[in-house]
Amino acid sequence: MAYLVLARRYRPQTFSELVGQDHIVTILSNAITGGRVHHAFLFTGARGVGKTSAARILAKALQCEQGPAAEPCNVCPACEEITAGNSVDVFEIDGASNTGVEDIRELRENIKYLPSRCRFKIFIIDEVHMLS
Numbered sequence: 001m002a003y004l005v006l007a008r009r010y011r012p013q014t015f016s017e018l019v020g021q022d023h024i025v026t027i028l029s030n031a032i033t034g035g036r037v038h039h040a041f042l043f044t045g046a047r048g049v050g051k052t053s054a055a056r057i058l059a060k061a062l063q064c065e066q067g068p069a070a071e072p073c074n075v076c077p078a079c080e081e082i083t084a085g086n087s088v089d090v091f092e093i094d095g096a097s098n099t100g101v102e103d104i105r106e107l108r109e110n111i112k113y114l115p116s117r118c119r120f121k122i123f124i125i126d127e128v129h130m131l132s
Contacts, residue, residue: 029070
């Protein structure tokens with residue numbers, strides 16, 4: 001068994017596991033069930049409050065083969081790929097490492113193409129404030 005950092009091993013995988021963010025869970029769940037999902041979400045807050053976890057769970061809920069559903073199933077191939085970090089239609093980009101103009105040009109080029117397997121193409125840009 002490969003070593004996995006504790007923070008990743010115990011990262012919430014569903015909205016119900018996201019502790020202390022009940023208002024965010026309600027807003028995102030209502031948006032999904034009501035079919036009113038916006039084209040972009042901006043998660044802000046102190047370090048460690050669950051911004052990236054909420055973004056990943058939202059991505060799974062939108063791409064889930066049972067949905068889009070208010071709770072991802074975590075057993076379909078789309079959910080498993082997102083959890084493993086190897087989904088071809090969900091990109092997680094570290095804004096702190098990819099700060100150059102060329103990185104943004106590459107991102108803009110990738111946005112042009114339609115999703116290959118899932119319903120949507122989702123970009124999660126962590127530490128977006130570091131982009132120049």
